[in-house]
Amino acid sequence: MRFLPTEEQVSFAEAIDEIVEGAGGADIARSWADGDTAAGLALWRQFAELGLLGLRVDEEFGGFGGTASDLVVVFERLGYHGVPGPYIETVALLPALVGDDARAELAAGAIATAAVDGVAPAALDAAIASHRYLVREGALHLATVGEELSSLAPTRRLSRLIASSEPTPLADGVLDRALNEATLAAAALVLGAGERMLDEAVSYAKIREQFGHPIGEFQALKHQLADVKVALSFARPLVWNAALRADEAEADRAISAAKVAAGDAAMRAARTSLQVHGAIGYTGEHTLRIWLGLAPALSAAWGTPAFHRARIARAILPKER
Numbered sequence: 001m002r003f004l005p006t007e008e009q010v011s012f013a014e015a016i017d018e019i020v021e022g023a024g025g026a027d028i029a030r031s032w033a034d035g036d037t038a039a040g041l042a043l044w045r046q047f048a049e050l051g052l053l054g055l056r057v058d059e060e061f062g063g064f065g066g067t068a069s070d071l072v073v074v075f076e077r078l079g080y081h082g083v084p085g086p087y088i089e090t091v092a093l094l095p096a097l098v099g100d101d102a103r104a105e106l107a108a109g110a111i112a113t114a115a116v117d118g119v120a121p122a123a124l125d126a127a128i129a130s131h132r133y134l135v136r137e138g139a140l141h142l143a144t145v146g147e148e149l150s151s152l153a154p155t156r157r158l159s160r161l162i163a164s165s166e167p168t169p170l171a172d173g174v175l176d177r178a179l180n181e182a183t184l185a186a187a188a189l190v191l192g193a194g195e196r197m198l199d200e201a202v203s204y205a206k207i208r209e210q211f212g213h214p215i216g217e218f219q220a221l222k223h224q225l226a227d228v229k230v231a232l233s234f235a236r237p238l239v240w241n242a243a244l245r246a247d248e249a250e251a252d253r254a255i256s257a258a259k260v261a262a263g264d265a266a267m268r269a270a271r272t273s274l275q276v277h278g279a280i281g282y283t284g285e286h287t288l289r290i291w292l293g294l295a296p297a298l299s300a301a302w303g304t305p306a307f308h309r310a311r312i313a314r315a316i317l318p319k320e321r
Helices: 007-023 026-033 038-050 068-081 087-096 100-108 174-205 219-244 251-282 288-300 305-316
Strands: 112-116 131-136 139-149 158-163
Touching: 007 038, 007 068, 026 038, 026 068, 026 288, 068 087, 068 174, 068 219, 087 100, 087 112, 087 174, 100 131, 112 158, 131 158, 174 219, 174 251, 174 288, 219 251, 251 288, 251 305
Parallel strands: 112 131
Antiparallel strands: 131 139, 139 158
16 A cells, blocks of 8 residues: 555645645634635646546546546645635535536535535535535435524634535435545645644644754754654544555445544644744734634544544454443
């Protein structure tokens, strides 16, 4: 098994970095959090032109036909930059659930979102989406926007959805595979967010001084930052393993392990980064707030840590006779 990106995947990740930085970098997420979605939507259109939105759509429908490993590469970079928008729903979840025409529209750049009863009960960015879906009792419904909800992450606007069409039953196993795909994307996204918080903490530790020395010189802080690096480094192979096993019988266990490890590592990164930044890390004006909110929000999205730990336990513990 290969647990490292290919040269093509590295180039694709670099292209994403260049596009995001050229479009404004973290300012895109800051503007989105403040209610201005123009820059974020412009970035969405650029990604559509790149083919990113059709990453998991077959070429016959205008997609990229990428692999689960490609998905991990893309979403880790999106998380690193805190890119806002319903990318998990559009790119990872819905291509397997919708019909051929809608699948082609997703690949072409349509903004789609979804809520799944019992797993993801609130839809992300429903107000700006042209395609809204509600999954209930194993069937897919078109939906309209309902009650707005709050989120820990300033860039995540959540809403309840109301079914507005007759149900379209989903074939056996389709929803489970789609949810695994969304969970894998969320794991990569939160892993990227953790990496960004670590980089922000290390950079700030080099310039913030106490007692006449940069705080990065203090041994205790070095140990905390090293612990974050270790946690992220251990989580990454689990995410890659989940991508490589996405179509195998043990996919559920591998994806749940990746989600738990990536979420735990990102939460450790959030705590340490906030401590390094001190009082300014708590302020709404500081860019760090984007990732500080993403870490707990994404850790709980697409299955809470308790849900995924229970799924791992069911997979490895002997069944009662």
